[in-house]
Amino acid sequence: MAHKPFLKWAGGKRWFVQNHDFYLPKEFNRYIEPFLGSGAVFFHLQPNNAILGDSNPDLIETYQAIKDNWKLVYRYLKKHHKSHSKEYYYMIRASRPLSPYTRAARIIYLNRTCWNGLYRVNEKGIFNVPIGTRSSVISIEDNFEKISTILSNATLVAGDFEKLIDQATNGDFIFADPPYTVRHNNNGFVKYNEKIFSWYDQERLALALNRAKKRGAFIVSTNACHESVKKLYEDTFNTIIVSRNSSISSKVSTRKNFDELIIHSN
Numbered sequence: 001m002a003h004k005p006f007l008k009w010a011g012g013k014r015w016f017v018q019n020h021d022f023y024l025p026k027e028f029n030r031y032i033e034p035f036l037g038s039g040a041v042f043f044h045l046q047p048n049n050a051i052l053g054d055s056n057p058d059l060i061e062t063y064q065a066i067k068d069n070w071k072l073v074y075r076y077l078k079k080h081h082k083s084h085s086k087e088y089y090y091m092i093r094a095s096r097p098l099s100p101y102t103r104a105a106r107i108i109y110l111n112r113t114c115w116n117g118l119y120r121v122n123e124k125g126i127f128n129v130p131i132g133t134r135s136s137v138i139s140i141e142d143n144f145e146k147i148s149t150i151l152s153n154a155t156l157v158a159g160d161f162e163k164l165i166d167q168a169t170n171g172d173f174i175f176a177d178p179p180y181t182v183r184h185n186n187n188g189f190v191k192y193n194e195k196i197f198s199w200y201d202q203e204r205l206a207l208a209l210n211r212a213k214k215r216g217a218f219i220v221s222t223n224a225c226h227e228s229v230k231k232l233y234e235d236t237f238n239t240i241i242v243s244r245n246s247s248i249s250s251k252v253s254t255r256k257n258f259d260e261l262i263i264h265s266n
Helices: 014-019 040-045 057-083 086-094 100-113 144-151 161-165 190-196 199-214 227-233
Strands: 031-033 050-054 154-158 173-176 218-224 238-245 257-264
Touching (some): 014 040, 014 238, 031 040, 050 161, 057 086, 057 100, 057 154, 086 100, 144 154, 161 173, 161 199, 199 218, 199 227, 218 227, 227 257
Parallel strands (some): 031 050, 031 173, 173 218
């Protein structure tokens, strides 16, 4: 049975698994996801063998901590739940916990109580998202024991996407959901995204996925519905345009539907 992600992540793929999971292969060897984020597709599939990566070491450490000792992470998270307030939020945001379990609980706490679940850091690498409106930290849907069990079949890697993709062999399945550099017009995070995923990275990704396809891997990727991105894939992959709602806005009135690109090898 599919499991919901425990994190909210900008660009998360809950909309994809709810509406387009038929693009995902039914059978494959290893599952490889180089841009993990909230892991919506991973938790939907719950593969028996997975390599999960992300360039965000704090994110990967959070998954690893839950995999290794979910009870300890949850214990610290409950403390955050009891103490949550505006003053407490900013105190925890400025804190630097010493253990991987306290750091994991901090990431989950900030993710659930910051503005829109956004993960953003300044030039010094310090998390700087303001507090949001949510007051509850613990959810009735939380099942960290189940999450730990699902993660038990996964190898977690903090690092560059290309190294993970290059590990794919015949019969493996790659799901790639990079940060969108040119996602859509009026994207307030274009400049920020450019710092973490440049156009050069887009080109590297397209080449890496094409190499993996030639080795016999199944490919499904989501990306910006932009002519420049389409041209990277149109000669070697199937592409389809889909529409989804964007919730990355401080005002509900400015949240609209935007086109995105699904790239697949089948």
